[in-house]
Amino acid sequence: MRALVVSIFLAVTSCGAFAAELLPELGTDASLERPKGKPRGSIILMPGGDGDLGITSTGEITSLQGNSLIRNRRAFAASGFATLSLSSSGSPAAAVEAMRKIARPVIVVGTSRAGTRIHRALSADGVVLTSGMLDHFSSNVGSPDALPPTLIVHHRQDGCRVTLPALVPAFQQWAGARARIVWLDGGVNDGDPCQARGHHGFAGIDGKMVGTVLGFARGVRAR
Numbered sequence: 001m002r003a004l005v006v007s008i009f010l011a012v013t014s015c016g017a018f019a020a021e022l023l024p025e026l027g028t029d030a031s032l033e034r035p036k037g038k039p040r041g042s043i044i045l046m047p048g049g050d051g052d053l054g055i056t057s058t059g060e061i062t063s064l065q066g067n068s069l070i071r072n073r074r075a076f077a078a079s080g081f082a083t084l085s086l087s088s089s090g091s092p093a094a095a096v097e098a099m100r101k102i103a104r105p106v107i108v109v110g111t112s113r114a115g116t117r118i119h120r121a122l123s124a125d126g127v128v129l130t131s132g133m134l135d136h137f138s139s140n141v142g143s144p145d146a147l148p149p150t151l152i153v154h155h156r157q158d159g160c161r162v163t164l165p166a167l168v169p170a171f172q173q174w175a176g177a178r179a180r181i182v183w184l185d186g187g188v189n190d191g192d193p194c195q196a197r198g199h200h201g202f203a204g205i206d207g208k209m210v211g212t213v214l215g216f217a218r219g220v221r222a223r
Contacts, residue, residue: 149178
């Protein structure tokens, strides 16, 4: 894991700026950043909070830039994945179909309150929830049989009342072997426990979080 975190840092610091673009199917609901060369797959990022990224006509993201996933979007692109940041106004299902045309497999990654919307993306080849609202996710999915390969990434000291670590075992029991749980530790904790500057947002351990998601994404196969 340490080597993977270092490689992510080096990739991001050496790659320069990525050019954002819009997709005709999604308009200003999503912003795409492509890797150099042929992508090895696609990652769709769904932020928490109100999920509104304030995407401009040139693909620039103007809101939620500190969100744990959005602030790391270029790390995913630098690792070879076509990376789409999806605003809450966009359709997760439509985003999956659009990204299938660019590169497969398609992995959808949602954080925090995105757990209330990510069930609309179960057509993806893989799903990841970081600091997710797991009770909402499981109730919206209904049956664990509907889950694609699923990864849950959670901080052991997450202090947000709707994503407390104590809520994870119930989800694990519901999902069974269809979901894998990875616990992270460390980092810094500052401000609102449900915001991005604390353990809820993996502050100070971005590389660990990104590396964990990428390790899963690299093992997902297109369905």
